[in-house]
Amino acid sequence: MAVQMKTKTVTFAEAINEAIRLEMRRNPRVILMGEDVAGGATLEHLEDDEAWGGVFGVTKGLVQEFGRERIRDTPISESAYIGAAVGAAATGMVPIAELMFCSFIGSCMDSLLNQSSKIRYMFGGKASIPMVVRTIIGGGFRAAAQHAQTLYPIFAHIPGLKVVAASNPADAKGLLTAALRDGNPVIFCEHIALYQVKGEMPEGEYVVPIGKAAITREGKDITLVGVSMTARHALAAAEELAKDGIDAEVVDLRTVSPLDETTILNSVAKTGRLVVADESNPMCGLATYIAGIVASKGFSSLHAPVGLVTPPHSPVPFSPVLEDAYLPSPEKIVAAARAVSGK
Amino acid sequence: MNIDRETVLKLYETMVTIRDFETRVKEEFARGRIPGFVHLYAGEEAVATGVCASLREGDTITSTHRGHGHCIAKGCDVNGMMAEIFGKATGLCKGKGGSMHIADVSKGMLGANGIVGGGPPLACGAALSARLQGTNTVCVCFFGDGAAEQGTFHESLNLAAIWKLPVVFVAENNGFAESTPVSYHCAIENIADRAAGYGIPGASVDGMDVLAVYEAAQEAINRARKGLGPSLLECKTYRYNGHFEGDQQLYKTDELQQRMIEHDAIKNLRETAIQQGLATAQDFDAIDARVQQKIEDAVAFADRSPYPELSEVDTDVYAVAVS
Numbered sequence: 001m002a003v004q005m006k007t008k009t010v011t012f013a014e015a016i017n018e019a020i021r022l023e024m025r026r027n028p029r030v031i032l033m034g035e036d037v038a039g040g041a042t043l044e045h046l047e048d049d050e051a052w053g054g055v056f057g058v059t060k061g062l063v064q065e066f067g068r069e070r071i072r073d074t075p076i077s078e079s080a081y082i083g084a085a086v087g088a089a090a091t092g093m094v095p096i097a098e099l100m101f102c103s104f105i106g107s108c109m110d111s112l113l114n115q116s117s118k119i120r121y122m123f124g125g126k127a128s129i130p131m132v133v134r135t136i137i138g139g140g141f142r143a144a145a146q147h148a149q150t151l152y153p154i155f156a157h158i159p160g161l162k163v164v165a166a167s168n169p170a171d172a173k174g175l176l177t178a179a180l181r182d183g184n185p186v187i188f189c190e191h192i193a194l195y196q197v198k199g200e201m202p203e204g205e206y207v208v209p210i211g212k213a214a215i216t217r218e219g220k221d222i223t224l225v226g227v228s229m230t231a232r233h234a235l236a237a238a239e240e241l242a243k244d245g246i247d248a249e250v251v252d253l254r255t256v257s258p259l260d261e262t263t264i265l266n267s268v269a270k271t272g273r274l275v276v277a278d279e280s281n282p283m284c285g286l287a288t289y290i291a292g293i294v295a296s297k298g299f300s301s302l303h304a305p306v307g308l309v310t311p312p313h314s315p316v317p318f319s320p321v322l323e324d325a326y327l328p329s330p331e332k333i334v335a336a337a338r339a340v341s342g343k
Numbered sequence: 344m345n346i347d348r349e350t351v352l353k354l355y356e357t358m359v360t361i362r363d364f365e366t367r368v369k370e371e372f373a374r375g376r377i378p379g380f381v382h383l384y385a386g387e388e389a390v391a392t393g394v395c396a397s398l399r400e401g402d403t404i405t406s407t408h409r410g411h412g413h414c415i416a417k418g419c420d421v422n423g424m425m426a427e428i429f430g431k432a433t434g435l436c437k438g439k440g441g442s443m444h445i446a447d448v449s450k451g452m453l454g455a456n457g458i459v460g461g462g463p464p465l466a467c468g469a470a471l472s473a474r475l476q477g478t479n480t481v482c483v484c485f486f487g488d489g490a491a492e493q494g495t496f497h498e499s500l501n502l503a504a505i506w507k508l509p510v511v512f513v514a515e516n517n518g519f520a521e522s523t524p525v526s527y528h529c530a531i532e533n534i535a536d537r538a539a540g541y542g543i544p545g546a547s548v549d550g551m552d553v554l555a556v557y558e559a560a561q562e563a564i565n566r567a568r569k570g571l572g573p574s575l576l577e578c579k580t581y582r583y584n585g586h587f588e589g590d591q592q593l594y595k596t597d598e599l600q601q602r603m604i605e606h607d608a609i610k611n612l613r614e615t616a617i618q619q620g621l622a623t624a625q626d627f628d629a630i631d632a633r634v635q636q637k638i639e640d641a642v643a644f645a646d647r648s649p650y651p652e653l654s655e656v657d658t659d660v661y662a663v664a665v666s
Binding site: 029031069070072074075077079080081082083084085086087088089090091092093095110111114115118119120121122123124125126127128129130159160162182183184 | 473
């Protein structure tokens with residue numbers, strides 16, 4: 001029996017803020033570190049409500065409740081503070097480190113590639129690294145090549161990391177709460193174009209399990225798989241396809257690693273056709289990986305080749321006309337789905 | 344400095360344990376019984392020993408690829424260490440880490456680290472953890488002269504300084520980053536001088552004089568424990584072996600090697616203590632015999648231990664969820 005939860009309408013950014021706030025109240029070991037996450041450190045006139053709360057205001061108000069010991073502005077030193085989050089996690093804390101844009105991973109890759117992800121294994125299971133790296137993915141803001149990448153395949157490639165990317169406020173709250181209780185290093189990807197998107201969010205305690213995809217629309221003719229922004233595009237595409245008499249099922253992955261292969265394969269077994277929409281670059285990317293999984297484990301279900309909707313193998317362009325051409329969209333998913341359906 | 348007999352004997356025993364452990368690892372490696380890469384600490388014993396002698400239970404350390412000495416000085420079990428280096432299931436890390444990743448978090452030893460410069464950020468985090476949990480513990484970050492050129496070192500010194508974290512950064516300057524002389528890779532003579540750039544105390548000491556290291560480290564550790572912030576302690580030392588076993592060491596001269604061996608930390612402590620009447624040759628001989636047996640037992644333990652089950656290959660990747 002489904003439990004009716006009281007909900008409220010919030011933005012994606014507010015949902016993240018609430019998840020952090022509730023978990024920090026529940027668990028005194030949770031701390032938040034990053035550039036300007038409190039804002040205005042040591043500037044007296046910014047100590048109250050004016051504190052910045054991150055470049056997009058996602059963490060606004062947290063420093064007033066939890067103070068500057070737990071909400072820590074950092075220097076622009078990603079190697080030091082994300083590495084410090086690993087050290088703090090190894091010694092009993094549950095740090096959230098904000099890597100402002102995932103493109104900045106180049107500055108601190110070692111802490112994710114060789115430290116946080118490997119310590120448990122290298123130490124024979126005798127250590128845990130319970131930490132979350134919150135980071136912005138995605139395009140649409142004309143932010144160009146160094147601020148608009150979608151790099152979750154790089155994180156997902158690394159054993160020991162988990163990678164999460166929510167598509168709506170409710171999932172953002174539930175998945176971030178789960179990430180903070182997971183006991184592993186979790187990369188929590190926040191699409192830049194989702195921050196102001198509104199949706200219903202359950203109030204109070206709310207956890208969405210990591211590693212479980214959601215079927216956000218049931219259908220029988222074709223499976224559309226997406227994650228984060230492309231999961232929303234897939235839903236919009238499904239509505240358009242319905243007008244053509246194509247009944248699409250939409251799978252919102254919610255988690256990139258560990259990938260919920262079962263939900264994808266079960267859906268494809270039912271529909272026989274698949275389009276994967278993914279904002280990461282296609283070489284060794286998420287879409288190609290899912291196509292590979294279905295080819296190796298669900299080939300007999302397929303009535304047609306898998307359709308892939310990804311950007312080209314190029315950096316994210318600046319000019320609005322080019323960026324629009326670069327990014328996946330509902331229209332591109334519709335076109336791919338029609339091609340796969342032979343219609 | 345004033346030093347008592349008990350401390351002298353403890354410092355001596357730790358240094359001899361490291362020396363004998365490394366000597367034996369070298370032999371076993373040469374015999375083909377140890378897989379992978381090993382980086383030996385022989386020659387540098389005074390640093391880990393002199394620093395860790397002032398640490399308490401609950402204090403933590405981060406280490407380097409040359410980590411056996413740090414492990415021993417922090418109290419890790421030598422049987423578990425030797426078994427780890429042999430790749431056995433009874434190793435400290437169940438044979439999954441090896442020499443370069445040897446660790447015992449329960450002893451505050453947060454891991455050898457295969458990445459040069461990997462330790463300083465971790466040390467900042469462990470120190471932040473200590474502060475926020477109110478444990479009054481400190482973290483010591485060991486790193487080599489090579490790591491002093493990594494960005495992580497500079498970023499971490501700054502972070503520790505602005506947050507006044509209880510960290511002691513210990514530069515083990517052994518003269519060479521792999522084969523590259525410190526005079527080439529470092530723009531200044533003393534790594535410790537870089538402390539000034541971060542507004543923290545810095546000191547250079549003879550890293551082959553265990554009492555000098557002990558005294559300087561004690562001051563830095565006490566300062567960190569009092570909440571006065573980080574320090575940078577440079578210990579000028581020398582590694583008797585190559586960067587790794589198998590290194591031909593063509594970058595070293597015989598004259599340098601001979602001069603440093605004559606300045607050996609273990610020999611010097613023994614002679615000084617006997618001269619000052621703090622201990623006798625018999626005291627030291629008894630320790631030598633005891634340690635020799637301990638290392639013999641460690642190799643026997645590693646030898647008779649089983650290799651890991653093949654099913655272990657992909658376990659311990661993730662922790663099960665906690666709440």
